[in-house]
Amino acid sequence: MPDIEVRRDGVGRRSLVRKCLGVAVLAMAAWGAWSALAISGERAVRIPAAAVEEPPPQGTSSETIVLAGGCFWGVQAVYQHVTGVTRAISGYAGGTKATALYEIVSSGRTGHAESVEVTFDPRVVSLGTILQIYFSVAHNPTEVNRQGPDVGTQYRSAIFTRDDRQARIASAYIAQLDTAAAFGKRIATKIEALQAFYPAEAYHQDYATLHPNEPYIAFNDLPKVENLKQIFPAQYRSTPVLVAAAKQ
Secondary structure: OOOEEEEEOOOOOEEEEOOOHHHHHHHHHHOOOHHHHHOOOOOOOOOOOOOOOOOOOOOOOOEEEEEEEOOHHHHHHHHHOEOOEEEEEEEEEOOOHHHOOHHHHOOOOOOOEEEEEEEEOOOOOOHHHHHHHHHHHHOOOOOOOEEOOEEOHHHOEEEEEOOHHHHHHHHHHHHHHHHOOOOOOOOOOEEEEOOOEEEOOHHHOOHHHHOOOOHHHHHHHHHHHHHHHHHOOOOEOOOOOOHHHHOO
């Protein structure tokens, strides 16, 4: 179904929720208790850590990778709660600058995927752990061109790598998980060399934190953050690192 406009802010920008009406109604019916939320959305899968790790060059204090796994609201929310992540920005990757606009990307014909640029300190959290969280709780890597209620190439599972090292680590981890049959189905995640990342419109940033009571967020995204807390307690932090705070 097409996007539905749910409000306009003071400058007339649209705040949109991507979902089908049936999911929204179901989410509102389940909204009463946290126990209902805990079983909503995509199920998390406990998976082994990456067997192949290549540390970045000595002295590196900041690394960035771009991850696509469905609606960027939930992926951003997960990484904003990961210790060692210094910034997580929702945006677009895979297409051109001219089409990096929400209304155009939503057509599914731009080549873009809704993505999150994750910047982290590799001395605190490794790339392997970032990817373990990505495959385990941030999304379902076996889905092709969809996540939950969201369907289209803009919701595909993709890792946009910045260099050969990142590509090697990601490729080795996918092979490891497929060999172990960690998901029961083969991983659909594609590895693509990053050409450019374009931050999404301001109203998409920190969306899950700013709108926790919206049915879409409550049903699809808050359970991901809870799964992070349960499965990766050593990496979880309760206070998210927000884009708005980073700009102050």
